[in-house]
Amino acid sequence: MKARVTVTLKNGVLDPQGKAIEGALKSLGIEGVESVRQGKVFEIELKDGDKAKAEAALKAAADKLLANTVVENYRVEVLS
Amino acid sequence: MNAAVVLFPGSNREGDVASAIKRISGKAANIVWHADSELPANTDLVVLPGGFSYGDYLRCGAIAARAPIMNAVRAHAERGGLVLGICNGFQILCESQLLPGVLQRNAQLRFMCKEVYLRVERSDTPFTRRYNAGDILKIPVAHGEGNYTADEETIKRLEGDGRVLFRYVSPEGKTDPAWNYNGATNAIAGILSEKLNVLGLMPHPENHVDPAIGPTDGRGLFESIKTVLEAA
Numbered sequence: 001m002k003a004r005v006t007v008t009l010k011n012g013v014l015d016p017q018g019k020a021i022e023g024a025l026k027s028l029g030i031e032g033v034e035s036v037r038q039g040k041v042f043e044i045e046l047k048d049g050d051k052a053k054a055e056a057a058l059k060a061a062a063d064k065l066l067a068n069t070v071v072e073n074y075r076v077e078v079l080s
Numbered sequence: 081m082n083a084a085v086v087l088f089p090g091s092n093r094e095g096d097v098a099s100a101i102k103r104i105s106g107k108a109a110n111i112v113w114h115a116d117s118e119l120p121a122n123t124d125l126v127v128l129p130g131g132f133s134y135g136d137y138l139r140c141g142a143i144a145a146r147a148p149i150m151n152a153v154r155a156h157a158e159r160g161g162l163v164l165g166i167c168n169g170f171q172i173l174c175e176s177q178l179l180p181g182v183l184q185r186n187a188q189l190r191f192m193c194k195e196v197y198l199r200v201e202r203s204d205t206p207f208t209r210r211y212n213a214g215d216i217l218k219i220p221v222a223h224g225e226g227n228y229t230a231d232e233e234t235i236k237r238l239e240g241d242g243r244v245l246f247r248y249v250s251p252e253g254k255t256d257p258a259w260n261y262n263g264a265t266n267a268i269a270g271i272l273s274e275k276l277n278v279l280g281l282m283p284h285p286e287n288h289v290d291p292a293i294g295p296t297d298g299r300g301l302f303e304s305i306k307t308v309l310e311a312a
Contacts, residue, residue: 013229014263016189065146068139068175070182071229 001046002079003058007067008039042066046078054078081309083109083125086153088144088172093130093284097166100286101127104302114147124309125162126153128169130222130284140183140225141171150176162206162305163278167223170270170280179271179280180238181230183223187263191224195295196261198269198283199249202242205272206308207279210300216253217246217297219283221261226282228264228271235265246270246281 009015015037022036044061046054058076067074083101085094098109109127110120119126133144144150150172157163157178165173173179186192200208200215211217230238238244246269250259260267262282270281285298 014184014187014227016185016187016227020189065138065142068142068182070174070180070231071184 001048001051001054003044003046003054004077004079005042005044005058005062005066006039006075006077007042007062007072008074009037010071010073013071039072040066051078081105081107081125081306082120082122083107083127084112084119084123085109085127085129086112086114086149087129088114088131088133088147090133090135091129091131091168093166093168093286096284097127097129097286100289100298100302101125103289104299105306112149114144114149117148117152119149119152119156123156123161124312125164125305126156128153128163128165128172130167130169133168133172136225139175141168141173141175144168144172145175154178157273157278160275160277162309163273164207164305165278165280166284166286167221167226167282170282171225173278173280178278179273180234181228181271183225183282184227184229185225186223186227186261188261191222192226192261193220193222194261195220196269196283197249197251197253197259198246199253199255201244201247205245205276205279205304207272207301207304208245209307210304214253215300216249216251217285217300218288218295219285219298220287221283223262223282226262226264228262228268228282230265238268238271239266241274243272243274243276244268244270245272245279246283
């Protein structure tokens with residue numbers, strides 16, 4: 001079973017890396033970029049089983065380690 | 081003073097801090113491996129040293145905060161034992177929720193290795209009683225992620241309870257954005273836990289203790305701890 005956890009910065013948290021990337025995109029002449037926020041994606045392979053249980057386990061993983069919920073949000077998806 | 085310095089894979093300041101402790105207390109510190117589950121008996125000070133534990137993977141301090149030894153460090157802190165986290169150690173304390181908030185990438189996006197000026201905000205703590213409130217210290221920093229951030233509520237609580245112990249200031253002791261190198265909220269360089277027994281700070285007081293090297297403004301911190309522990 002494939003799963004994905006996406007971690008992003010909360011709104012209002014300063015993201016200097018995103019700002020730097022935004023500046024670089026603009027200097028490359030890529031049009032229409034208004035803002036960039038950088039995050040992380042974790043691709044996780046799980047033992048086959050119950051989808052609800054898998055989601056609960058991923059949520060625990062995100063809360064305990066993958067995200068720092070002081071400044072980050074996360075989204076959990078079981079893909080297949 | 082029975083100090084334990086925790087060594088994580090990627091720590092690199094454990095020698096500096098152990099040497100400062102030996103120089104000031106006269107007693108060698110125990111170096112404790114991160115995979116151990118207990119601190120040496122009678123430990124009364126735990127130090128989480130600077131460095132790049134686990135290569136800063138995931139987030140600075142994130143993996144170290146989940147190391148086996150951290151349960152013992154947490155229990156020590158809950159008993160009121162002293163814990164000092166310097167630089168990466170501060171990041172580990174935040175990640176393990178022994179201190180609130182998080183240390184983000186420096187606002188100017190550069191690794192910063194230089195001497196800075198710190199103002200001591202209060203002297204009635206186990207870490208600063210050999211200083212006076214308002215003292216200005218010259219102490220080195222070396223970090224890429226030292227930009228202290230927390231939600232508004234937490235900042236208000238820290239400020240209201242006097243838990244901001246050190247602030248980045250100008251040489252004259254004024255807070256000034258130009259001297260707040262990493263962009264930390266309220267120029268916060270170091271904070272205390274609620275019971276004032278856990279301190280996390282980004283600068284390296286252990287590097288300014290030897291007159292042969294230069295300023296000795298960091299001595300007061302270790303002398304304070306020694307005074308408190310020897311009186312106990």
